[in-house]
Amino acid sequence: MKLTRLAAVGLAGSAALIMASSAFAADYTLSVNTALSTSDPLYKGLEAFVENVDKRTNGALEVKLFPNSQLGPDEDVLEQARVGAPVAVVVDGGRLAVFENEFGILGAPYLASGYDGIRKVVTSDLFETWVQKLRAASGHQVLSFNWWQGERHLLTNKPVTKPADLDGLALRTPGAPVWTETVKAMGGVPTPMPFADVYSGLQLNTIDGTEVQLPAVIGANLQEVISHITKTGHINLITGLVTSAIWFDSLPEDLQVALREEALKAGDIASYGTRDALAKIEEDLKASGVTVSEIDLTPFVEATEGVYETLGYTELRKQVNEMLGQ
Template sequence: MTILNKATCLAVLLSGALAVGAQAETTIRIGTVLAPDDPMGQGLDKFAAEVADATGGEVNIEVFHNSQLGDTTEMLDQARAGAGVGTVTDVARLSEFVPSLAIMSAPFLFDTYEDADTFAQSDAYLGWGDELEEKAGLVMLASNWYQGPRHALTQMPVTGPADLDGVRMRTIGAPVWIETIRAMGAEPTPIAWGEVYSALQLGTIDAAEAQPTAIKGAKLYEVIKNVTKTGHIQLVTALVVSADAWNELSDEHKQIVRDLAVENGRYASGLTIELGEKALEDVAASGVTISEVDLAPFKEAVAPVYEMLNLTSEADMVREVLAK
C-alpha cells in the first residue's frame, strides 16, 4: 500500500470515528413556562447538570425557562413532530391521547404528594405511559414533578361555589380541568399561562387558579385581590420528551436519564412543598387576602366530574394502589 493510500484510509477511518462520536451525543431541549427560580426550574437545571455528568456529556439537556420555547401545548406539538424537545406538563393535557391519564388531575383525589408519587410509579400508571408513546410519540420520563395545590385567585372574596357564579376563571384547556372549574361554579376560560397576568390586568378574565409558587413567580399578586385556598387539584406534572429524540439514546443512557428524572422530580417537589407556604406569606405581605374555606361544598360540587369523564374506574385504581 502506498503512503498516499495509507493516508486516505486513515482519513476515512478518522472521519468515521468522528461521525460515530457525533451520533453518540444527543441534545434534548427542555422548556417550561415557569421562571428559573420556580421549583420546577431549579429541578430541571439540576437534572440537566446531573445527566451531563452521569453520561460523560453524551446526553446534553438544555433548559429554557419563561416560555422561551412557547406555551406548553406548543412544546408538546414540537415534540410530537419529532423535534428534540420536552417539557414539564400537567398530565391531563396528555389525556387527549390516553384518556385514563386525566386521573392525575382529578379534583380532591390525592391527599398528599407522597400519594401521587406512589401512584405515578404503579404498574397501571406506567402502562398508560407506554400507551402514550405508541399513540402520541411522547415519552414520560417521570410523573412525580409536583407543583402544588391549585387555589382560586379572584377579585372578590369566595366562601363557596355560589360566589363563583359567572366568574370567568382561567384554567388549563383539558377536559378534567374545564369540568372541575365549571362544577365549582365558575366559567372556565383556557388561555396560555404567559397571558394570564395581562388578561387579569385588562379584565379579559375575572379570575384564575394557580399553585402558590406560580402565583408569586408570575407576580399575579399584582393583579388579584384574593387567594382562596381551595386546593381543588394537586398539580402533579410529568417530564415528557419526544420519542424520536428518546430513541436516539442507548439503553444505558435511557436508564440513567429516567432514574435522574424521577430523583429530580422528588427534589423539585420537595422545594415546592418547602417554598409554597413562604410564597403565600409573601403574597399576603403584598396586600392580597389569603383565606381558608370550607371545602365540603366544593367537594360535593365536583363529585359528578368523575362519572361525567368516565374516570370512576381509574379513581378506584388509585384507591387500590394507595390502599384507601
C-alpha cells in the same frame, strides 16, 4: 497562491482546535421547555436534572432549559416531540389526555393529598401501563411524572367561601377537559388561555380570576392584579417531563436508563423543594397585601364529585383509590 509556512501552521492549528472542541461536544442534546419562571422552586429540580445528567453520562447527553415557554406553548412542543424533535416539556396530565385518556385523571379534583399521595400514583405499575399506552398512541415518552407544583387555589378580587360565590365569574384555566369541567363544577365559567396572558387578562378584566398553584402566583406577579386567594386545593398539580419516543429510542440503552432515572430523582428534588417553599411563599403573598383564606372544603369536594363520571373516570378512580388505600 502558495501559503507561507507560518500561515499553514496557523491554519493547521485552527483546524486542530476545531476538532478538539468538537470532540468535547455532547453526542445528544435535549431541549426542555417549561412555562415556569426561573424563580419557581420546581426550576431548581430542572437545574439539578441538567447537572446530574451531564455527570451521569460523562457529557454525552446535554440538557438545555428554556423557561417562560421560550420554545412556545406546551401543545406546540408536544407536537414537535411527536415527529421526533429532541425536545421535552413539563406538562400536566390533562394535556396528555387528548392522546391517552387515563392521564387526565391526574388533574381530577381532590384525587390525592399532597406530593406523597400523588407520587404513589405516578410511580406505580398502573401508571407505567399508561406510559406505554401513550407511546403507542402519540409517540411521546414520559421520562418521569413526579414533578409536583403544589395544590391549585382560586385567585379572585372578591372573597370566596362557597361554589355559589363563583357564579358567573370567568376563571382562566388550561383548556383540557379535566380542568374546564372542574372549574365548571365549582361554579365558575372556565376560560382557557395561555398562562402568559393571565396577568394582562386580570389587569384588563377580560377574566375575573384564575386558579393556580402558589409558586406560579409569585412567578407571574399575579399578586399585583388580584386581592384574594382562597385555598381550595381542588387540583393536586402533578406534572411530567415528556419527550419524543422517536428521539428517546435513538439513544443508546444506557442513556435511556440514565435519563429516566435522573428525571425521577430530579422530580423529587423539585417536588420536595416546592413543598418546603410553600409556607414562605404564602407569607410573602400576605405581606404584599393579598388575603389568603382557609375555608371549609366540603362544598367544593361535593360540587366536583361528578367530574369523574362526566369524564368517564369512575372505574379508574376506584383503581387509584385502592392503590392509595382510600
